[in-house]
Amino acid sequence: xxxxxxxxxxxxxxxxxxxxxxxxxxxxxxxxxxxxxxxxxxxxxxxxxxxxxxxxxxxxxxxxxxxxxxxxxxxxxxxxxxxxxxxxxxxxxxxxxxxxxxxxxxxxxxxxxxxxxxxxxxxxxxxxxxxxxxxxxxxxxxxxxxxxxxxxxxxxxxxxxxxxxxxxxxxxxxxxxxxxxxxx
Numbered sequence: 001x002x003x004x005x006x007x008x009x010x011x012x013x014x015x016x017x018x019x020x021x022x023x024x025x026x027x028x029x030x031x032x033x034x035x036x037x038x039x040x041x042x043x044x045x046x047x048x049x050x051x052x053x054x055x056x057x058x059x060x061x062x063x064x065x066x067x068x069x070x071x072x073x074x075x076x077x078x079x080x081x082x083x084x085x086x087x088x089x090x091x092x093x094x095x096x097x098x099x100x101x102x103x104x105x106x107x108x109x110x111x112x113x114x115x116x117x118x119x120x121x122x123x124x125x126x127x128x129x130x131x132x133x134x135x136x137x138x139x140x141x142x143x144x145x146x147x148x149x150x151x152x153x154x155x156x157x158x159x160x161x162x163x164x165x166x167x168x169x170x171x172x173x174x175x176x177x178x179x180x181x182x183x184x
Contacts, residue, residue: 002057004093005122006085007100008078009037009130014165015148015155015174016138018069020081021129022060022089022096023052025122035124036117037131049132052125060088061133066175073177079104085126099123145171 008020025034033040033048040048052059062084064077072080083104086096095109099116116123135154142150148164148171155161155173170179 001095002091002093003095003097003122004058004060004086004089005116005120005124005126006082006096006098007037007117007123007127007130008081009127009134010155011074011078012157013155013175014157014161014178015066015150015171016134016141017063017065018074018078018081019061019063019130019134019137020078020085021062021126021133022058022082022085022093023122023125023129024057024059024089024091024093025052025125026055026057028055030121034121034128037124037127039118040128042135045128045132048125048128052129056125058089058091059129060085060090061129062086062088063134063137066173069175070177074175075102078102097123099127141173145173 002024004022004024006022008018010018033044037045062081064081069077086106097120098112101112101114103110103112117127138150138154147168149160153161
């Protein structure tokens with residue numbers, strides 16, 4: 001019985017997409033490095049990501065752009081990214097475990113788990129995949145917009161990012177609806 005874990009990265013960012021991943025792990029003992037992506041260093045995440053890519057039964061990725069987030073809101077965009085991640089899985093899981101209290105509307109057996117990324121290895125694996133994929137995208141678009149420091153802050157609301165926004169204004173990758181927040 002295949003169990004997919006689903007998690008996202010980028011919900012609280014000021015720029016870039018929200019990325020979701022769905023991962024089905026093999027029925028083997030997992031290395032201790034497969035845990036919540038936020039508890040790992042970038043080097044550990046990279047190693048865990050490589051392990052997941054080599055050994056996962058299936059991986060699906062979904063993402064929604066900053067423009068979509070502005071149009072429909074972050075929650076709906078996140079759920080759409082999760083649906084897309086599940087739709088791109090090459091296998092059909094019997095059960096789906098999702099990190100957090102909300103689940104997309106798909107016709108499968110789903111469970112939501114607050115802090116699921118610290119309790120279920122398949123959700124932890126999905127958190128790692130989503131984070132590494134999103135961070136990689138932010139490094140790529142940093143090449144066109146280096147003034148925002150996305151190689152370092154990945155689009156999150158750091159002081160340096162707010163200062164760059166004040167100096168240069170927003171670009172196409174910024175979430176206009178998020179920019180209404182007050183800078184620190």
